[in-house]
Amino acid sequence: MAARIHGGAGAGAATALSTFNPKKLVAPSRTNLPAITRSKRYIVASGSDASNKSLRVRHSQKLIANAAVAVCLLSLILHELLLFEALQEGLEEEMDRDPHVCVMGEDVGHYGGSYKVTKGLADKFGDLRVLDTPICENAFTGMGIGAAMTGLRPVIEGMNMGFLLLAFNQISNNCGMLHYTSGGQFTIPVVIRGPGGVGRQLGAEHSQRLESYFQSIPGIQMVACSTPYNAKGLMKAAIRSENPVILFEHVLLYNLKEKIPDEEYICNLEEAEMVRPGEHITILTYSRMRYHVMQAAKTLVNKGYDPEVIDIRSLKPFDLYTIGNSVKKTHRVLIVEECMRTGGIGASLTAAINENFHDYLDAPVMCLSSQDVPTPYAGTLEEWTVVQPAQIVTAVEQLCQ
Amino acid sequence: MATAFSPTIPLHENRTSLPATRLVPPPPSSAFLGSTRSLPIRRLNHALAARRSPVVAVQEIVKEKKPTNSLLITKEEGLVLYEDMILGRSFEDMCAQMYYRGKMFGFVHLYNGQEAVSTGFIKLLTQSDSVVSTYRDHVHALSKGVSARAVMSELFGKVTGCCRGQGGSMHMFSKEHNVLGGFAFIGEGIPVATGAAFTSKYKREVLKQDCDDVTVAFFGDGTCNNGQFYECLNMAALYKLPIIFVVENNLWAIGMSHLRSTSDPEIWKKGPAFGMPGVHVDGMDVLKVREVAKEAVTRARRGEGPTLVECETYRFRGHSLADPDELRDAAEKAKYAARDPITALKKYLIENKLANEAELKSIEKKIDELVEEAVEFADASPQPGRSQLLENVFADPKGFGIGPDGRYRCEDPKFTEGTAQV
Numbered sequence: 001m002a003a004r005i006h007g008g009a010g011a012g013a014a015t016a017l018s019t020f021n022p023k024k025l026v027a028p029s030r031t032n033l034p035a036i037t038r039s040k041r042y043i044v045a046s047g048s049d050a051s052n053k054s055l056r057v058r059h060s061q062k063l064i065a066n067a068a069v070a071v072c073l074l075s076l077i078l079h080e081l082l083l084f085e086a087l088q089e090g091l092e093e094e095m096d097r098d099p100h101v102c103v104m105g106e107d108v109g110h111y112g113g114s115y116k117v118t119k120g121l122a123d124k125f126g127d128l129r130v131l132d133t134p135i136c137e138n139a140f141t142g143m144g145i146g147a148a149m150t151g152l153r154p155v156i157e158g159m160n161m162g163f164l165l166l167a168f169n170q171i172s173n174n175c176g177m178l179h180y181t182s183g184g185q186f187t188i189p190v191v192i193r194g195p196g197g198v199g200r201q202l203g204a205e206h207s208q209r210l211e212s213y214f215q216s217i218p219g220i221q222m223v224a225c226s227t228p229y230n231a232k233g234l235m236k237a238a239i240r241s242e243n244p245v246i247l248f249e250h251v252l253l254y255n256l257k258e259k260i261p262d263e264e265y266i267c268n269l270e271e272a273e274m275v276r277p278g279e280h281i282t283i284l285t286y287s288r289m290r291y292h293v294m295q296a297a298k299t300l301v302n303k304g305y306d307p308e309v310i311d312i313r314s315l316k317p318f319d320l321y322t323i324g325n326s327v328k329k330t331h332r333v334l335i336v337e338e339c340m341r342t343g344g345i346g347a348s349l350t351a352a353i354n355e356n357f358h359d360y361l362d363a364p365v366m367c368l369s370s371q372d373v374p375t376p377y378a379g380t381l382e383e384w385t386v387v388q389p390a391q392i393v394t395a396v397e398q399l400c401q
Numbered sequence: 402m403a404t405a406f407s408p409t410i411p412l413h414e415n416r417t418s419l420p421a422t423r424l425v426p427p428p429p430s431s432a433f434l435g436s437t438r439s440l441p442i443r444r445l446n447h448a449l450a451a452r453r454s455p456v457v458a459v460q461e462i463v464k465e466k467k468p469t470n471s472l473l474i475t476k477e478e479g480l481v482l483y484e485d486m487i488l489g490r491s492f493e494d495m496c497a498q499m500y501y502r503g504k505m506f507g508f509v510h511l512y513n514g515q516e517a518v519s520t521g522f523i524k525l526l527t528q529s530d531s532v533v534s535t536y537r538d539h540v541h542a543l544s545k546g547v548s549a550r551a552v553m554s555e556l557f558g559k560v561t562g563c564c565r566g567q568g569g570s571m572h573m574f575s576k577e578h579n580v581l582g583g584f585a586f587i588g589e590g591i592p593v594a595t596g597a598a599f600t601s602k603y604k605r606e607v608l609k610q611d612c613d614d615v616t617v618a619f620f621g622d623g624t625c626n627n628g629q630f631y632e633c634l635n636m637a638a639l640y641k642l643p644i645i646f647v648v649e650n651n652l653w654a655i656g657m658s659h660l661r662s663t664s665d666p667e668i669w670k671k672g673p674a675f676g677m678p679g680v681h682v683d684g685m686d687v688l689k690v691r692e693v694a695k696e697a698v699t700r701a702r703r704g705e706g707p708t709l710v711e712c713e714t715y716r717f718r719g720h721s722l723a724d725p726d727e728l729r730d731a732a733e734k735a736k737y738a739a740r741d742p743i744t745a746l747k748k749y750l751i752e753n754k755l756a757n758e759a760e761l762k763s764i765e766k767k768i769d770e771l772v773e774e775a776v777e778f779a780d781a782s783p784q785p786g787r788s789q790l791l792e793n794v795f796a797d798p799k800g801f802g803i804g805p806d807g808r809y810r811c812e813d814p815k816f817t818e819g820t821a822q823v
Contacts, residue, residue: 138629242797269800271803
C-alpha cells in the first residue's frame with residue numbers, strides 16, 4: 001500500500017483523533033481533505049488528558065455524534081500502542097520492505113534493545129540483520145557507515161545518545177562529510193538513533209542532550225520524535241532518506257500511549273508539527289518539552305491566553321516556513337527546549353528567527369533552556385535544571401505584557 | 402578446510418629488551434625467494450593449523466607454495482607488477498614537482514618506497530573488491546584502477562578530479578573502482594573497511610547473493626596504537642569478516658619512531674590476540690607481499706575471516722611535502738634505499754629472463770608519458786564553479802530544509818548557483 005506523507009498538520013490531526021472521545025470525531029477524513037481546510041484546524045489534547053473541556057475544534061458544525069458512522073467516514077483504522085512499540089513497528093515495516101535495512105548496536109538483538117525498540121526483531125530477521133555489537137561505538141558506527149557506503153541501510157542504535165559521543169569522530173568526519181568529499185559518489189543512508197535527554201535521576205552522563213553538539217555537522221539531518229505517531233513516521237522517513245539522519249528519542253517518552261493509523265504513513269523529515277494553533281504567542285518546542293508546554297498551555301488558556309504551540313521536530317534544518325508563518329501571526333516567540341542554554345538548538349533557532357523574521361517581532365525572542373549544569377542526581381536539583389511548566393507560564397505572561 | 406598458515410617460529414625472535422634507538426631490521430635475505438635458494442618442502446601439521454589463532458612466518462607459506470618451477474610469477478604478471486610500481490613512483494615524483502610549482506596545496510603525503518605493498522595486494526583484487534586507505538592514498542587509488550588523470554586533477558583541485566576537486570590529496574574515492582577513501586584522521590578508515598566487509602558477508606548470508614568480495618584496509622604503524630584499530634580487529638574476527646588489515650609499517654609516524662610509541666612493536670603479534678592470523682612480511686619485496694596477500698585474500702574469500710599482515714616497509718620521502726625529515730638517520734634511509742622494491746623486481750625479472758632491459762625501459766617511458774599527460778589534462782581542466790558549492794552536501798538536497806517562503810531551499814534557483822542561503 002502506498003505510504004501517505006503527512007505534513008505537520010496531518011500528524012497533529014492523528015494525535016488529536018487518538019485522544020478524542022470517539023463520540024466526537026471530526027467528519028472529513030484527513031485523507032480527502034483539501035489542503036486548505038486541513039491546515040491548523042485540529043488541536044491536540046495535552047499529554048494523555050482527553051477531557052472534553054481542553055479540546056476545541058474550529059469548525060464545530062462538522063461534529064458527528066454517532067461513532068459508528070464516523071468510523072465509516074474515516075478511512076483510518078487505528079490501533080493503540082506505546083511510543084517504543086511505534087518505533088519498533090516503523091523499523092519492522094521498513095525491514096520487511098527492504099532487505100538492505102539492518103540494525104546494529106549494543107544489545108539490540110537477543111536482549112531486544114535496552115528500551116525494547118528492537119524487541120523480537122532478531123528472532124524474525126536473524127543475528128546478522130539485527131547485529132549485537134561489542135561495546136565500541138566509534139568502530140560500529142564507522143562500520144555502519146562503511147556498510148551504508150557499500151549498499152546497506154543500517155540503523156545504528158546508541159544505547160544512550162550520550163554514548164555516541166564516543167562515535168563523534170565517525171559521525172562528524174565520515175557520516176557528515178563523505179558524500180561531499182567523495183564528490184557525491186557515495187551515499188550514507190544511515191539512521192543513528194537512541195534515547196537522550198534528562199530522565200529520572202539518571203545522573204549527569206546519562207542525561208545528555210547531544211543535539212547541540214551535532215547540529216553544526218554539515219551533511220546530516222536531525223529530527224526529534226515526541227509522539228508515537230511522529231516516532232513511527234519519522235523512523236520510516238529517516239530509513240528511507242538517502243541522507244544520514246540522527247533521530248533523537250527521549251528516555252521518558254517511550255511509554256506514551258496513542259492511537260495511530262493501521263495504514264502506512266511517513267512523516268516529512270523537514271517539517272514542523274502544529275500542535276495547537278493560537279493567536280497570542282508562538283511557542284516552539286520539541287521532544288519532552290512539548291508536554292511541559294502543553295501542560296503550561298492548559299494554565300495559560302485558563303488565564304485567557306491563546307498560545308500557538310509548534311513542535312519543531314526537525315532540529316536541523318529548521319522548518320522556517322511553519323515557524324515563520326506563526327511568527328508573522330503572533331509576533332511573539334518563546335522557545336522551550338531541554339538543551340543547554342549555551343549553544344543549544346534554542347540558541348540557533350533564536351538566531352534564525354531574528355535573522356529571518358526580525359520585522360515581525362514585537363518583543364525579543366525568549367528562549368527557555370536547561371541550565372548549563374551537569375544534570376545532578378538529586379531529584380530536586382534535577383527538576384531545577386530543566387524547564388518546568390510554571391516557568392513557561394511566567395515567560396508567556398512576561399512576553400505578552 | 403585448513404589453511405596453509407601453521408604456527409611456527411616467527412621471522413623475528415621474541416625480544417624482551419629492545420635496542421634503545423632503532424628497530425634492527427631482519428637479516429638481509431636474498432631479494433626474492435625462489436631465485437637463488439633451494440628450499441626444503443615442509444609437511445603441514447594439520448592439527449596445529451586447525452587451531453584458532455595460528456601465528457605464521459611468511460617463509461613457511463612460500464615454502465609450502467613453491468611450485469616445481471622456482472619462479473613466483475609469469476612474465477605477464479611480472480610486467481603488470483612492474484608497471485604498477487613504476488606508475489606509483491613516477492606519479493608521486495610528479496606530485497612533488499607540481500607541489501613545489503604551486504599546482505597543489507595543503508598536505509600531500511607521498512608513497513615513494515612503499516610501492517611493493519600497494520602493488521602486491523591490490524593487483525590481486527577484482528574490481529568489486531574494496532580498498533580503504535589513509536591520507537597516503539594516491540598510489541592505492543592508482544593500483545586499484547583509478548586513472549592517473551583523475552587523481553592528478555583531484556590533486557590540482559579541478560572539476561575533473563575523481564572527487565570533483567572536493568576531496569583533495571587525502572580523500573581519494575572511486576565508486577567505480579571501489580576505493581572507499583582516503584581519510585585524513587588515522588584509523589578512521591578501518592571501521593569503514595570493516596563495514597564494507599560486513600556488507601560483503603551480509604550480501605552472501607542475508608541477501609543470498611553470490612558475493613565473495615573482500616576488503617583490504619591499509620594503514621600505518623602509528624594507527625596500530627589507536628583504539629579504532631583494536632575495536633575493528635575484534636569485530637572482524639568475531640564476525641569473520643572478509644577483510645585484510647594491512648599495516649604499512651614504515652617505522653615512523655611523522656617524527657615519532659614506532660619504537661618510541663609502542664610497547665610491543667611487533668604488530669603482527671596483535672592479530673592472534675584477537676583470533677586471527679598475524680603475518681609479518683618484508684614489505685620492500687613485492688613478490689613476498691604478493692604471496693602473503695594471495696593466502697590472506699583466499700582465506701577471506703572462503704569465509705574464513707580476517708588476517709592481519711604487517712609489511713615492513715619504508716618511505717623514502719618525508720611524512721608529507723611539508724616535513725623536513727630531519728629525524729631519520731641517513732644510514733637507515735640508505736639501508737632501505739638499497740632495498741628499493743622497483744630495483745629489486747627489475748633485477749628479478751632480468752635475472753630470471755622474464756623481461757629484458759628494453760621492455761622495462763619501454764614501460765618506464767610509457768608511464769612517463771602517461772603521467773605527463775595526466776598533468777596536462779589536469780592543468781587544462783577547469784576549476785569548480787560556484788554552482789558546485791552546495792551540490793553534494795546532501796544526497797537528497799531536501800536536507801537543507803524549507804525556507805521562509807515555503808519552498809525547499811534546494812528549489813531556489815540561487816541554490817544551483819551556489820549562492821543560496823542555506
